[in-house]
Amino acid sequence: MDTEAEHLERDRSSAPATGPEEGSRSSRTTSRFAVSTSWRRTLALGVVCAVGVLLFSTFVVQPFLIPSGSMESTLQVGDRVLVNKLAYRFGSVPRRGDVVVFDGTGSFVQEAPSENPVTGLLHGAAASLGLAEPAETDFVKRVVGVGGDRVVCCDKRGRVEVNGRPVNEDYLFAGDAPSRAPFDIVVPDGTLWMMGDHRGNSRDSRDHLGEPGGGMVPVDKVIGRADWLGWPLRRLGSVPETGAFDGVPAPGSAHG
DSSP states (O other), rough: OOHHHHHHHHHHHHHHOOHHHHHHHHHHHHHHHHHHHHHHHHHHHHHHHHHHHHHHHHHEEEEHHHHHHTTTTTOTTEEEEEETTTTSSOOOOOTTTTTEEEEEEETBBBOOOEEEEEEHHHHHHHTTSSSSSSOTTTEEEEEETTTTEEEEEEETTSSSTTEEEEETTTTTTTTTTTOOSEEEEEEOEEEEEEESGGGGOOOOOOGGGTTOOOOOTTTTGGGEEEEEEESEEEEEEEEOOOOOTTTOOOOOOOOO
């Protein structure tokens, strides 16, 4: 009996200790693992959200920071407009009066400026979220002439004419003349004649008449239509539409 009791006592004394200190160590290990797992999940969720936003911005709607006053008072410096990239994807084409964002390479800018690839990538990502100014090759202007249109400035009352019809441009910056530089052009098919709403502060198609492309922007360079104002909140809403071109006849039906 004594021998059996001694064996039982030795068995109990050789068993691993599970006192308060060991339990606390195990608890700390479990806690650190839980925190690590939580951070990994948060990081993964953040990456997925960022990729989703970038994809949405790339293919559907892109915020665009207005960097200059060339479209005042319709768009102001610092505004974020939401560019509808689906506006012209399914057979629709830009119309006179549309405010559009486009890539001006080959029309407004003869070649894209060189830049560090990493810096360019980061800037492009920030610009696509409306957090940085757009690329130097991206512009926002109003479509004044489409393929086949004859656009003339100016008539006896100082108005722009499209296909022989004077246009009352109600969106012009207060006090601006439609154009101080005269011009008389026919817009080639597949291209657009673009002008800013603040004519005295806009470098647009007029300024590139003597350059390759003649200031005409190819339709396939249009990124999308500026449909909504997303920031600042006091200006939240749709970009104002205009009926200024409602009475303009189709190309070829005008006199002269």
